Amino acid sequence: MASFDVMPDVQLYQPVELDDALNLADELGDEGWLLGGGQDTYGWLKDRAKQPRAMIDLNGIEALHGISETNDGIEIGAATTLREIIRDERVNRDYSLLVEAAGRVASPQIRNVGTLGGNLSQDTRCWYYRRGLDCYRAGGNICYANGPESMNREHAVIGASRCVAVSPSDTATALVALEATMVARSVKGERTIAAEDFFVGPDTHITQMTSLKAGEILTAVRIPAKWAGKKFYFEKVADRDVWDFALVSIAVAMSMDGDTIGDSRFVCGGVACTPHRLTNVERAVRGKSLSEESAEAVAPMASEGTKPLNYNHFKLPLMENLVRRAMRG
Amino acid sequence: MSDYRLVGKDFTPPDVTGKVTGKAKYAEDFRVDGMVFARMYTSPMAHARVTNIDTSAAEAMDGVVGILTADDVPEVEAPNAAILTNSPAYIGDPILAVAAETEQIAENAMAAIKIDMEPLPFVTDPLDSLIEGGANAREEGNVYARSQEGSGFRTIKWSKEQVDEFRAGKEPTGEFGSEWSYGDIDKAMADAELVFEEPFVTTGYAHMSMEPRTAMAYWENGKCYVHGSAQSQSFWMPGLARLLGVEVEEVVLISENTGGGFGSKIGAYPIAALPGWFSKKINRPVQLRVTREQEYYMGSARVGFQGWIRMGFAADGSILGSDVFIIEDIGANATGGDASSAGGAISLVYNAGAMRFRGLPVLTNTTPRGAQRGPGQNQIAAVMAPIMDKAAKQLSIDPVEIRKINATNNDSLVYSDRRTVTSAYMDEALDKGAEMFDWERRKNQPRKNGSKVRGLGIGQGYHSAGATGFDGLIRITPDGKLHVHTGVGNLGTYSYASTSRAAAEVLNFDWEDCEIHRGNSENNLPWNSYQAGSVSTFAHTRTNYVAAMDALRKMKAIAADTMGGEPDDYEIDGKRIFRSDNAAQGMSYGAIAARAIQLGGEYSGQTYPDDINAITKRSVENLAGTGLVGVAKDNLPQEGVIPGLACAFVEIEMDLETGKYEILDYVGIAECGSVLFPAGLAQQMKGGAVWGMGMAALERHVYDPQNGLPANIGYHQCGIPSYLDVPSVTRTSAVDLPDPQNPFGARGIGEPAMGCSVAALTSAISDALDGHIFGRTPVSPDMVVNHVTGRDQSFLPLQTNNF
């Protein structure tokens, strides 16, 4: 096997207007590669595991940058870096959940250039897939990670369908918890997608992580005022505290009425191909207070419906424990 | 404490400035005219035979300069690693290389090469090979045993029942490869108050030095110039010459800086010779930049253990007997010896009364293994620490105390041949550590806080730490400078510099007047030891001492010859040699050097001792007539084992809900004789601590047994500890008692610095979990969570190379 390490020939476009980027994306279709911070790009290209014809660098497009207020919350441009988000005063004040999640992404240098859009759209880290194997996700007819001897410690415990890869994004869990809306543009116009529907599983989209179609560009993320300043909890358990992706993570947003919980969103990362909402927990915590007692009562629900693989049943108690910790307040 | 002027004092090694400015050159930083770039095609199969190679499309590409295959390089007898092979035995085994005008073209060419291969049976876990019907990693057999009687392949199989029993933690009854013992092990166990058995696994993992083993080579005037990433300088020469098929004097090795080695670059490795062969074939300089993934494949890895141990303790805590059985996962190539070293470490560190060691090195189709920082000693250190804690608990003895009871001291006899030690002060090290760590207070403090629980751990590390018989070579020039020629190599321990100061110390030179010659075999370097095995401190304070003493003898002889009297009438100070009874009558160092040149003969290197190595001889010949030459082989007396020892105390806070732990405090104590270079010692102790933390928690080989694929091929997957995975401050100190067999009292420390760390952590993990012994490294968060929640672990008992 050839072991590749340098960038192969790829064209590069650096548009400064969104329309130009959209036209390019439309024309290039599947052969185009949208470039944000590039931290989930160059590895694929250097390995020659993905071979797009051209990269469309979105960083020069002013319209994709920045954090602005809207009538209902805030809008973050897709090319805004995680560094900018982490340092933004308003996001810190109202949506610290996102700041915490973004702060646990990879390493400082990666957060310095990594964009929100890129972090949300990044591909799964399944090591078989990353090796460039022709698995289901790569358009093949087999999943190497789901065999009787497969090394699948980091893989899915719920929502798998042939492919057992998991969503690696830390900001995705936070944004699903915050009921964000994704804004996608193409030459045909704009469409908005609820964060929950933005991330797609292998049962419907085995070769994709998001519902973006070829030619579409994620331009912005809108976070509703509904969750501004609410009670949040974020935790990510990974082997190393730098670089590593979540074994299991949790992002929680809770609307408190005095001591009792009203609406809430509990979202686990690292357990399914999409951020995984614990709707049963959300129902169960309504009307409860944050306490050891309610933590014990709802924690076991976290792992309901899971089906672990050979090496990842530890994720079940870990999911339960993270819910337990969120509920202690 | 010494009252030396230089030895034992801090200084700035001359190469540090280049490192912080970026001027320090590593192998890949060199460019020469006409140089082309090579890339390797490595085996996609775990075990296979190459049946056809079609490079026609690649060769037709513009910019492709040549192809090198196994047919172009010397054949190597299995299971030794070859430069290139047609019988790959692991995924990543190099099959061919392409050279092109740019790296990108080389890779384009690589993509156009078609290699047909016939897959062969493969295996990734020694027990899967050992079980009847299991695959053999090599067609020749599944065991490669090295012994004094001879080394060779064997095929050893155990019945399913034997494997199952072993997995169940029972004493293995299957055939083994080698054995040694001392004392009466059966009697020891019968006499013991407390006897228990523990199974254990230590998974192997990659060295992953920061600098991949890049090499560049070209031929000029019949010599092959190799820019390599070498852990040793002179020690590389014979092996490199052999790999290139030339005489030692026909090779020039340039290795000024090496981006880490940790045992993986001790001697010349096959791939370092690839550019030389390639350059010869295409008549262009060739640089082979090894990629990170390839560095994983061929950059060596720690030997894995699957073992069983039975320990017998007397009521007072002393170890009466230790019976250990270790299966070594030696990967696809011949290596090993870790297991026997581990047995030796049990004998030495714990002073076991009687011992039996049985070992079985099993080949697997995983990356080649080699020495890695404390090979064997550090695996067993991790295994032993919780066992000592268990015994302490059952015998109601303080964990520090039970270690002191068994601590090696100056009277200990070690190993199967019951050898003496040069000196050993583990007792003192434990006392010092306990005091610095405040053990007495901490052991009584509350442990549990919510989901978090604290654990205390103590670890002990050991590696033999010295070698003898190498050469020293120094020179005083008429400008009054001292030139120390060192072939030690430079991988960042600074021992090349700190040992060079021994010569300056003997000759009363100011450090500013000293120049070190190194990093290029054309710099007239002596035959020096490998910079590994914690040996260079001991070995090269001695070589520089004997060379300096030789120079001093010559200076006195020249002084007597020039100014009258007997040599013994003279002494040195203030860069002068003068009569003891009349300081005014003397000569400057510069003058004496000039006089040495005039006199010639042995004084300026025209003649030299017979017993020095041919490499040293050539260097002396080149230097002859340039100054006063001090050259000698280290024939100083040496007897017994030279132990490098260390202990560590650690406190962790483990979160039982996430399985993660934070290291709250770490204290490492070196017992390496007198301290030669305090800052360098702290570096080794702290760096070793980080290595131990990685081994304890993060690093391991993972292979998919169904298809032989490695999971952890990159830096990210290998789990090298980052800033945030280790404590912000690690505290270290040293016992600092001189070893009588070194002129400056110093012994080495690099490897025990790590062993004590991994051991302290396995001990602390066990302590946090009420004495539970995982018997496994690394302990990852999933294992802790599974244990705490009463779930089975995902892997089979004694399974290895798994998540």
Add this chain to the structure above:
Amino acid sequence: MNPQLSRRRFIKAVIASSVAAASSSGIHSALAQDRPRGAVERLISLNINGQTRRVDVSPQETLAHTLRYKLGLTGTKIGCNRGECGACTVIIDGVTNYSCSTLTHSVRTRAVQTVEGVQSADGSLHPVQQAFIDELSPQCGFCTPGQVMSAVALLQENPKPTRDEVRHAMAGNLCRCGAYDHYLNGVMRASGQNS
């Protein structure tokens, strides 16, 4: 790709394209034929360590490659070429980046600082460099240039960081020798504080 369209629409955009080619030998790659006829700019100006450098850069080229292979700035090391080690860290407009994972074309208008540009004009060492020497921070030294860059960028932004802030700011730089403690000591010393 319609070349007419791209030329018309990209007046404001700079298109770098695969003309291909290996700088040293003038070899043209397969993609050369089908590149768009839009503005092709391979010869670009870079602001490296305060100097303008003209250099021929292919569109897909990484900054680490340009620095090391084209500009001879070999202080920037390639440890993994994957953004997983930090040995290639450089400062771009005051912010640390992995140069192995940065396209050279994306820094055309920006100020790039490498380890070679850290010393002051008179050649004296940067306080971080001096402190790393004083604390004997480097071991093998291969990660050191990256460590220097992360520390320099941190102190530019936060001249008096706490040790924990330093630890987090440096977290994207791996050191296989495990010299973290000594690097932290160095940064604290460089900031004029006790470690």
Add this chain to the structure above:
Amino acid sequence: MDIATYKDDVWGQEVLRGVSWDLLWLVIVAAFVAIALHAIYEAMQKRGDKPSADGERVSRHGALNRAYHWVMAASIFVLLVTGIFPIVGLEFAWLEIHWIAGIVLTVIVAAHILMSLFSGELGSMSVGPGDVKEALDGNTKPGKYSPAQKSMHAVITVLTFLVIGSGILMFLQIDTPWWDRTNSMAEGMLGLVFFIHGISTLGLVGVICLHVYFALRPEKLFYTRSMIKGWISKDELAANHDPQRWTPDETT
């Protein structure tokens, strides 16, 4: 246009992956071209009056056989939709529906075969050398099934066997409520199975296009009615069949 696609196996060796789905468009276009040609040809033929559907009726398809047909048709329809739509870009969670429909098809086909073995229907549907002669001779009227109908049935039978056989092998390779996947089949073999499944699916797409077309042709519509209601009129019988060769039951 490729017939098959290839991929690298886990060790980078090229193996068959499956059918090239570009063929789908070829098959559909070919089927419609055939249909159009046939329709034009038929339009140019002078035909007598259509036999009347009124009057006495005879039984053509028993209730059980009609049920078999429509359950098969429904399951094949579901299988084609769930199998093909995601490939052409209409994505939905198809896998479970697909294998459940596959089980239904397999069971019903098995039952149909068993049933046919005992009912004697096998004989009336089997294609033999006589059918060729019959097809070439414009004057002979068929028994219960015309050579065209028999051929259509035979082709669908073969394709269905292939698609079911390969489908079962594929089913064994995925996680189901009854077993976990094993990845035990060699990848080259797996590719062959996928290829057979795909190519037989493509065949079915083409044949079913023709089948539906013929079922909807005006002069054949009475057959379709018979597959729904069970009967044809005596008039239709007389016009299309040789009563010597097929004597259906009278119905009321």
